[in-house]
Amino acid sequence: MSLSYLESLQQALHHVMKQDPNVIVLGEDIIDPYGGAFKVTKGLSTHYPQRVLATPISESAIVGISTGLAVRGFKPVAEIMFGDFMALVADQLLNSACKFALMYQDKVSVPLVVRTPMGGGRGYGPTHSQCLEKMFLGIPGLKVVCPSVFHDPGALLTHSILQEAGPVLFVEYKNLYGLTLQRPDTIRMKTSGSGFPVVIADNSDAVPDIVILSYGGLSEAVLQVMQRMTEEEIHIRLILPSLLSTTMDASIITKYINSCTKVLVTDNNTPGFGWVSETVNWLYQHSDIHNAKVHTLTAQDTVVPAAQVLEDAVLVTPQKLEQSIIEIIS
């Protein structure tokens, strides 16, 4: 039996609460029977009524209070119902939670995890569909973690809650919640690194025609395209980091990218000034890659519309990915 992305996260929360009595979960509408807007906290309050706290609509205070709990010895997990609401949390994360250990010279630690769902594809419209993780990249002291459908989301969440001494922004993708984590036999997968591993997935044993770098929600679309292109004998290698706030180890380039001259870096953010541009910069920092042509594909520089046909026009879709891949390799 294979779990879904959602079930993996649900089970991880049950596991950490059982394992560590200092874990406290806070957020809006998270208690049973509702169990959270996306049901990630389903069942938790029934088992741990004292440690699952339903809050008012006060995102800034949810993270502020969590920061206080973390400084004083607890391991709070704050749920922010939609990633778009991270704008309301930005000051608390940036100016307090992420500053304390650094400016107080490690006299305090803030083992805080803020979980939030990002991304579109569900028709929620401009203020409930964004990928705001890009706003939180480049903040000293903050780790931004995002599991793809190729990762073990529960293992990443468990590691973030129990092993990390500093704040983690844990980004979940709404379009992945319902997907099973079982991968088709045609996809070969390995991982590199522990804790927050990088996934390397191939649709054949041949030398890849193209290497795609992406993360999070777009992994679903790339997986669809990889399966389709297996039949056409187009060899695709997909590289998916789970830690977005630090560029990958250089060995990823020497081991998995070097042999290919065609590279596509893609995410579903607005173009520029984000993970894609930083990853392109990282690639060009390594002399080995200079023979390769690096392409990018992102969402449009506008809001995410509610209507499906309009949303599809703005976001990266499997069709657009496939078209890009064909253009790059032909």
Added chain:
Amino acid sequence: MSEQIEQLVQQMCLIRHTETALLELFSQGKVRGTVHTCLGQEACAVGVVSALNKETDIIYSNHRGHGHYLAYSQDVYGLIAEILGLPAGICHGVGGSQHLQFNNFYTNGIQGAGVPITVGMALAEKLKGSSAIAVPFIGDGTFGEGAIYEAFNIAALWQAPVMFVVEFNHYAQSTPSLMQHAGDLRTRVDTYGIPVTVIDGMDVCKVKAAAAIVAEYVRAGKGPAMLFLETYRLGPHSKGDDDRLQSEIDRYRLRDPLVVCRQLMSQAVFERIEKDAASQVSSVIKELLA
């Protein structure tokens, strides 16, 4: 009793001399950035902190936190070294004037953001079953920040052991309180069911007595409470910037906590305390600048 009063006055003098010296060091170009002094508000810092259990209670101060820090730690050396940017500073010079941390004492430079954090700290102590309370210091200017209202609501809803201390000094930087707040700040938290005790913040004995009563109420698990201290910032907001009417400042000088407290002791005792504080501060500075 008189020994206790002497200790309170000694602490107020130490704060006054430290901050006066810091302003002097600033004008000499030896301090970078900014220095927010609490001249005139020493009785608030000393009165409140002396009523707390320094072993266990938590203090979350703000951008104007030297007085709170000294009342908590008596650490003139670590504070001045920090503001001078020296490795001997309590945060090795990284924090400077506004970002201090020592034991259960924290400050940060973002208005209002520390109030929900303090509520979280208080809840942590409640969950641990400790008898500690948490005390955020805010000014009247901070009542303009939305973060504090989220914190008031949740603190009251969850019965967090928080004693909110307001130092109503009538100014936010250069803007008078009357120009920025509708209504009466003393009644702002009534709607949350948080009881407020309004006290003359220039009288250290009154502040201490009131703080002890409010702290006991909070410690007894009755929920959060607010101590509202009527005070005045005799010095500039920071460094030398001050456009207030001299006549207004002069009027408040009569209520200077270091004037008000003189009637509590003989002139000889007061002068000895003053002299000791001045010499302690000057010898620390001499050592740090050597």
